[in-house]
C-alpha cells in the first residue's frame with residue numbers, strides 16, 4: 484500500500500506500526516512467564532514479565548477445554564465483564580481493584596493480563612502478627628469499605644469477599660480480586676446469553692453458588708438470596724478477623740460453620756477493642772436489611788461515621804501512607 488496522507492511509510496503501515504493502526508494483538512510470546520502466584524478453580528495465575536518494557540503483570544490462564552467440560556463458560560465471561568466494567572469506571576480516589584490490561588487466546592487457553600499485587604494476600608499479614616493493631620484495622624477496614632462503595636455503585640456484588648481475595652499492591656494499598664463469583668445486578672435488561680446445552684444458567688448458578696464457608700452470609704444459606712448487604716456481612720467478618728486473628732465463625736466442618744452463622748453463634752475474645760466490637764456487632768446482623776449501611780444510598784455514610792473510624796479521611800485513603808503492620812492483643 485502507498486504511503487498514506489499521514490506521511491507514514493509503507494513499511495510502517497505494512498507492519499501495523501503506523502500511528503493510525505491498532506496495536507498488534509498480543510500473544511503469550513510477548514511475556515516471560517514466571518512462578519505460579521495463585522490457583523483458581525478454573526485458572527492459574529502466573530507472575531509474568533512483558534518482554535518489551537520489562538513490566539511485571541499477573542497473567543490468569545484458563546484452559547478452554549476444562550472450562551467447557553466443567554460448563555463454566557458463563558463464569559469466565561462474567562468475570563471478564565466485571566473486570567471491564569471496573570476498568571471503564573476506574574475511580575481515582577478508590578483504585579482498590581486489580582486492573583485488566585489485555586486479553587488474548589491461543590488454541591488451548593485464554594489469557595487475562597492483570598495488575599500484579601506485589602505484596603500478595605492480606606491474610607498472611609494477619610497470621611504473621613497474630614492480629615492487627617487498631618490503626619491497621621481502621622485503615623484496611625476503610626479501604627475495603629471504599630472498594631465496596633465503588634463496586635456496589637456499579638451494581639456489582641462481590642459475593643466471595645475474604646482475606647485471600649484482598650491483595651496488597653507495592654505501596655501496601657488494597658487490591659480486591661477474584662470476581663468469578665461476582666453478581667452484576669441486572670438493572671438493564673440484556674439479551675440472555677445463549678447457553679450450551681447442559682450449561683447452568685446464571686439463575687441456577689446463582690442458586691448453586693456458595694462463597695467460602697467462614698464469610699458466607701446467613702441470607703445466602705437460608706434464602707439463597709444475595710444483596711450488597713452480603714458483602715457488608717463479609718466486611719464484618721474480616722474486621723473481626725483483623726482484630727482477633729481468626730474469623731468469627733470457626734468449626735471443624737463447613738456444615739457446623741453454616742449452623743453457627745445462621746444462629747449468629749460467635750463471641751469476642753477478651754481484650755477485643757470495644758469500638759471495633761461495636762462495629763462488628765452492627766455488621767454481623769442476621770437480617771440483611773438491618774446491617775449498618777444496608778439502608779444507605781450511595782456511599783456507606785453510616786459505616787464511615789461509626790466511631791471506630793473517627794478521624795479517618797475516606798476521600799484521600801489512596802494518597803495516605805498505610806500504617807505499619809504491628810501485632811496487637
Ligand SMILES: C[C@@H](Nc1nc2c(c3cc(-c4cn[nH]c4)ccc13)C(=O)N=C/C2=C\CC1CC1)C(C)(C)C
Pocket residue numbers: 520521522523524527528541543562581595597598599600601602603604647648650660661662
Ligand atoms: C485470589 C486469587 N489470587 C491471586 N490473584 C491475583 C494476584 C495474586 C497475587 C498473589 C501474590 C503476589 N505476590 N505474592 C503473592 C497471590 C494471589 C493472587 C495478582 O497479583 N493479580 C491478579 C490476581 C487475580 C486476578 C483475577 C481477577 C482475575 C486466586 C487464588 C483466585 C488466583
